[in-house]
Amino acid sequence: MARRIGTISAVAAFILSASYAVVLAAGLLSLDEPGQPIGDPWFTLLELLILALAPTMVVLMAAVHVRAREARRVLSLCALVFIGIVAALTSAVHMAILVLGRSPQIAEAPWSSVLLSFRWPSLVYVLDVLAWDLFFALAMLFAAFTFEGGGPPRAIRSGMIASGLLSLAGLAGVARGDMDLRNVGILGYAIVFPVVALLLAILFAREDHEARV
Template sequence: MQYASKQFEHNLVKIGTISCWGVFLLGIMYIITTALGFLSLKTPHDQIDDPFFTIMELLILFIAPLMAVSVVTAHFYNSPENRIFSMIAVLFIFIAMGITSCVHFVIIILGRYVEFTNPETFTLYFSFTWPSLVYVLDILAWDWFFAISLFFITPVFNGNRLERVVRILLIVSGILSLGGLVGIPLENMLIRNIGIIGYAVVAPFAFLLMGIVFRKKLLTADLHKHRNR
């Protein structure tokens, strides 16, 4: 039973490390693609077009499950007395990633059909021009549920200096993501971009450091294993 527990912990931190670093690498690709997409625009109010838009959509479909796995790893990494907080974080990250995955999968699939591409229908349902159905859902996912998840996962990282840096980045990412909601009552999506900075720019670096924390735990466990042989 003890071996099974140690093997579970070993597999957990290994998968968590890979997931966190995957979030970072794909997140950097997302930042680069988004930047290139913005540079291709004629005016700041235009939407990013293909191929950049489709690449961004596909990247999110890969980032979402990796984020969920990373938070699950953090939950098991957490001390037992604080796991109520990380369990709430797991709940909210799955809601957020589920919503955003549905949004971007629907856009990729249905947004290509003629029945859905007439200007009125497309703008109302599938565009990221305010207001639209997918825009509202994506804001709900990232600026609300994702932000709350980050706030509840922060108690996990309260140990050494590296963990404290992770904690700070998670809090900053959560605050910025939540701040994007201000753009809704003001009907100003440029202000809403504050949220994008939180979850698309700051968060990948927080997950990178989370992966380093898990990696160090994995190396420590392997070292103890070799010493005990």
């Protein structure tokens, strides 16, 4: 059961995260000038994809935790907790933006840009960076070392380490107040993570097949 759930959630995570990367690229290409916020329909699509991806990642990491060898389950448990924090933070952020940001009374308030804008610095931007550049990175790095051996597990381990380190690197942009530098972190979760999810889907499907034979 755990392997089957792992396969399904990994495929879903791959589709959602790959779709996010495509929509993000389309949104960035639609901008007249770099640094402008992404507009609709791209922005709303990104928000909906994140809201769908958040619980999917929790289910996937739960499957990773169950798969882990007992001696390494403290690592997978930490990864599960960290990805749960990511899901809670990013879901709250993007739901607030979708619902509150569309209210004319709130959108026109003088403090709205400080709370609900994705222009740096704002509360939702800080919380989203906290979720993805710190806790997502920690989840990837802790989960990486539950995959032992060569072949697909080594590829997953390497991918998770790369994803985690790139996401962490985004914090350098926060420290310097440079959001272009912070965008390095996007590579970790928008580009590398979909590849990791695909590799996990292949691994879980293979192990599920072997368990049935």
